Amino acid sequence: MKNSTLVPISKALTATQIIASLAKLEGWKLSGDGSDLVIEKTYRFASYAQTMTFVNSVAWIAQIRNHHPALQVHFDRCVVQYQTHDVGGLTQLDFDNAATIDALPMASPGSIS
Ligand SMILES: C[C@H](O)[C@H](O)[C@H]1CNC2=NC(N)=NC(=O)C2=N1
Numbered sequence: 001m002k003n004s005t006l007v008p009i010s011k012a013l014t015a016t017q018i019i020a021s022l023a024k025l026e027g028w029k030l031s032g033d034g035s036d037l038v039i040e041k042t043y044r045f046a047s048y049a050q051t052m053t054f055v056n057s058v059a060w061i062a063q064i065r066n067h068h069p070a071l072q073v074h075f076d077r078c079v080v081q082y083q084t085h086d087v088g089g090l091t092q093l094d095f096d097n098a099a100t101i102d103a104l105p106m107a108s109p110g111s112i113s
Pocket residue numbers: 004066067068069082083084085086087
């Protein structure tokens with residue numbers, strides 16, 4: 001089911017709001033500037049199979065939420081970047097989706113055996 005009608009279009013956050021939101025997340029940082037500003041995190045894995053399990057989970061969340069991160073996929077890691085293209089900035093949606101990905105079981109090393 002497409003839920004784009006369920007997700008309100010967020011307004012671009014102010015610099016103060018961005019700093020406060022970032023402080024609530026583990027391992028996310030700002031990257032780029034101006035209209036290229038993103039929040040970014042690198043997730044590391046022991047194997048390509050684990051990396052791809054993570055990437056596929058992120059892809060499904062992106063489809064369900066209709067909010068799509070940029071992904072750099074490597075053998076043992078994936079770099080995830082969020083921004084809201086529609087407003088040319090960072091929005092609450094970016095931080096909500098970052099927190100959702102952090103909650104995936106395979107996103108935390110040692111959380112599953
Ligand atoms: C038309 C479509 O729903 C929009 O372009 C959505 C799709 N996914 C998106 N993903 C991200 N990261 N930012 C957006 O602004 C965005 N917009």
